[in-house]
Amino acid sequence: MDATDLHSLAGHLREYDLQVVALEPEMRLHATNPLHGLLTKEIVAANGHYVTSFKYEIGEQGHEKECAQRIAQLLAAPTSVHQGAAATPRSWTPVTDAAGWCDWHEGPSRTAVLIDVVGEDSGPAAPRYACAPCREQRGLRPDDGGQS
The missing domain is CATH 3.30.60 (Wheat Germ Agglutinin (Isolectin 2); domain 1)
Incomplete structure (x- = not known):
């Protein structure tokens, strides 16, 4: 994974309103569900694939949008599917009280x-x-x- 891939994946994850921290020197991403801080994943690249810290394969490098959707699902991020279209992000409702x-x-x-x-x-x-x-x-x- 190069820095461009890292930033691309991070950008797609942010579209799902996930909190993302990119650690460029280590080429790692930490994605967290903002509604529950315990729902978090560390993503690294290994042999051309994105994997979690538990070695769960997310997908291939070069397919960052699809990988972000899988990670969002693992982190219980809300998504909506439009009829006949791919899943698109849906925003969180801010909590104010x-x-x-x-x-x-x-x-x-x-x-x-x-x-x-x-x-x-x-x-x-x-x-x-x-x-x-x-x-x-x-x-x-x-x-x-x-x-x-």
Whole structure:
């Protein structure tokens, strides 16, 4: 992979609203889903192919657009398919309210709900929100306002 291929792949990944860091000296890319920071892939070139750090083959060099689509799918980036056309990127909906943030994975979320309020006795109250995956993984339950 040369720097041109690296920048081409990075550009196609950004079309899917993925966060991309290109490490030119090492000829590596790090792509991350901005809605969940744990969804990330490191991409390197090996023998004319793009592969992940786990040696999963993404595709051939020279086919950066198709490789970017595969990487976007691995990272659960939203795509839409137009009838009779190839998949085209669809933008993320920006999160602007506090309930759109998960305090457990420390990232934006469309499924975050209030879990608890901390600091009421020791200072200003701070609500804590958790997304559906974090609630399931950690057994968290939404705050019922003391009703249970």
